[in-house]
Amino acid sequence: MTLSVHAQETHFTDQRLNDIERYINQGMADENIPGVSIALIESGRVIYTKGFGKGDNENSRISPQTPFQIASMTKSFSALLILQLENDGKLSLDDKVVDHIHWFRTSDKSQSDQISIRHLLQHNSGFSTQSGNFTQNSQYRGADATERSVKALQNSQLVSAPGSSYEYSNSNYHIVSHLIEVVEGAPYEAVIAARIFQPLDMRNSFVQIPVNKTAEPAIGFPQWFGISVERPFILGRMKMGDGGVSASAEDLSKYLLEVSQGELGLVTKNMRDSLFRTDENIAHYGLGWQISTEGDMTVYEHGGNNGGFSSQFGFTDANSRKADIGFVILTNYTSALHSQFIWNVRQTILGSERLAKKLNTTNLLSLIALYGTILVLCFCIYRSIKTSKPTRTRFKHFIIPSLLIAHGYAMAYVIPGLNKINLFSIYPFFPDLAVGLIGCSALSILLAVLMLIKLSTFWKVRQLD
Structure with missing residues (x-):
């Protein structure tokens, strides 16, 4: 009024x-x-x-x-x-x-x-x-x-x-x-x-x-x-x-x-x-x-x-x-x-005409990338569990689990740290972003663990042979 x-x-x-x-x-x-x-x-x-x-x-x-x-x-x-x-x-x-x-x-x-x-x-x-x-x-x-x-x-x-x-x-x-x-x-x-x-x-x-x-x-x-x-x-x-x-x-x-x-x-x-x-x-x-x-x-x-x-x-x-x-x-x-x-x-x-765009396109693209990565990781985990037979491996195959662990760490600590906040403090403000980061981190590490278990199984089988 x-x-x-x-x-x-x-x-x-x-x-x-x-x-x-x-x-x-x-x-x-x-x-x-x-x-x-x-x-x-x-x-x-x-x-x-x-x-x-x-x-x-x-x-x-x-x-x-x-x-x-x-x-x-x-x-x-x-x-x-x-x-x-x-x-x-x-x-x-x-x-x-x-x-x-x-x-x-x-x-x-x-x-x-x-x-x-x-x-x-x-x-x-x-x-x-x-x-x-x-x-x-x-x-x-x-x-x-x-x-x-x-x-x-x-x-x-x-x-x-x-x-x-x-x-x-x-x-x-x-x-x-x-x-x-x-x-x-x-x-x-x-x-x-x-x-x-x-x-x-x-x-x-x-x-x-x-x-x-x-x-x-x-x-x-x-x-x-x-x-x-x-x-x-x-x-x-x-x-x-x-x-x-x-x-x-x-x-x-x-x-x-x-x-x-x-x-x-x-x-x-x-x-x-x-x-x-x-x-x-x-x-x-x-x-x-x-x-x-x-x-x-x-x-x-x-x-x-x-x-x-x-x-x-x-x-x-x-x-x-x-x-x-x-x-x-x-x-x-x-x-x-x-x-x-x-x-x-x-x-x-x-009375200023200097307005900002309503949609934050950077955060939109970040959310799309996060949840797209989650879908890819879920698919890879499904394939890893379904294909339980160990495959031949070489030292270079340890690189992928290592990269996955590094990716999980980056999602949980590095990216929040670059924004000067910790992961769980993001949730009250932007829950969709926080859940995306947590999901990417957890699934990356889970996939890495599954791959390392398969690699370990292969080496055990090979030693028995």
């Missing part, structure tokens, strides 16, 4: 709002997206909120009050909590992590002792992307979850010296969430509720599991070959600080207004300057916020992906155009094939 009459030179004209709605409706139909919720801000006011589609298979309708898992958009909340603690004199951004978590270390203690809180928030601590992706399936909810996630890094190797280069890693915000708990002496959920949700009247926001009554949360729908399949899943507490918040579009618009305007005093000018101040080596990332440009606009934003949820929110620099604008885009789907919906809605909102 539209909440205000548009000024003569408004960015969100009736025509643009119609274009946004039209693109969302068409995209949902074309890409089988269950639900979407958006909020739009202009000149310091929420001027439009609307929900589209369903939140689960029971056809509960999406509204602006529906909470969605916002995944890595949580990082901006964690960064703000740190700045609030600094404002209270409880820590400094340039404090070393070991100043507050005395036992903190990686495999090289002399390096990890140099990691500051600022390094964590800006992703230039030296932790790798892959190190932060090993808890994507964790559902552990113990009170010591954040401590466990930090202790799990004790054998990690930094990929660069602290402060020297940028590499996005959830590990940084695992540490931040534990740091917040240590400094405040309270669970992360309680801290964020007291310091952000309650002051901003964010009634449909919580960390992972709602404590108070909220609107019915949306359920995630990871896609199998472009078909959305409901998968109720809540991450464990290890993931709170980097991806644990659930919030509605309506609530997030309140949060964006406070971060960008600071009218309630929750975010001071000094905090805002710190949030968006970039390092000389990192021009595109502040403290929990990505900084980009679109035409003549500077955009402060962050995206997020949990299994079955994709989201984006942000706002523009008020100095870059006649009207400052903000946006919240929440969806309850993830897809290997249709991965550009969020980006294209963002572009439509910003």
Whole structure:
């Protein structure tokens, strides 16, 4: 619904709002997206909120009050909590992590002792992307979850010296969430509720599991070959600080207004300057916020992906155009094939004509190749079992099983590693891709084993002769 009459030179004209709605409706139909919720801000006011589609298979309708898992958009909340603690004199951004978590270390203690809180928030601590992706399936909810996630890094190797280069890693915000708990002496959920949700009247926001009554949360729908399949899943507490918040579009618009305007005093000018101040080596990332440009606009934003949820929110620099604008885009789907919906809605909102292709042809070809290989491997295994009689062999015949084992290893470890994730962490986001990789790996190794058994049988028969 539209909440205000548009000024003569408004960015969100009736025509643009119609274009946004039209693109969302068409995209949902074309890409089988269950639900979407958006909020739009202009000149310091929420001027439009609307929900589209369903939140689960029971056809509960999406509204602006529906909470969605916002995944890595949580990082901006964690960064703000740190700045609030600094404002209270409880820590400094340039404090070393070991100043507050005395036992903190990686495999090289002399390096990890140099990691500051600022390094964590800006992703230039030296932790790798892959190190932060090993808890994507964790559902552990113990009170010591954040401590466990930090202790799990004790054998990690930094990929660069602290402060020297940028590499996005959830590990940084695992540490931040534990740091917040240590400094405040309270669970992360309680801290964020007291310091952000309650002051901003964010009634449909919580960390992972709602404590108070909220609107019915949306359920995630990871896609199998472009078909959305409901998968109720809540991450464990290890993931709170980097991806644990659930919030509605309506609530997030309140949060964006406070971060960008600071009218309630929750975010001071000094905090805002710190949030968006970039390092000389990192021009595109502040403290929990990505900084980009679109035409003549500077955009402060962050995206997020949990299994079955994709989201984006942000706002523009008020100095870059006649009207400052903000946006919240929440969806309850993830897809290997249709991965550009969020980006294209963002572009439509910003008024850019630079849209991406809806279908990810690279991933489509990858899925075809994976499942084609699975069919070939199944046929070869069938032939191998059916033809049980050992055949003559030579040393060169050991090459094929060796290649099959190497292929299985590549599917299970090398390819996920190149994408800086482990195999089983892919499943919550892209189950069709994960099952294809697992199937290729397992069947390659099975076929290799069958061939080696036949070769071994032949040698035994030959020795008996």
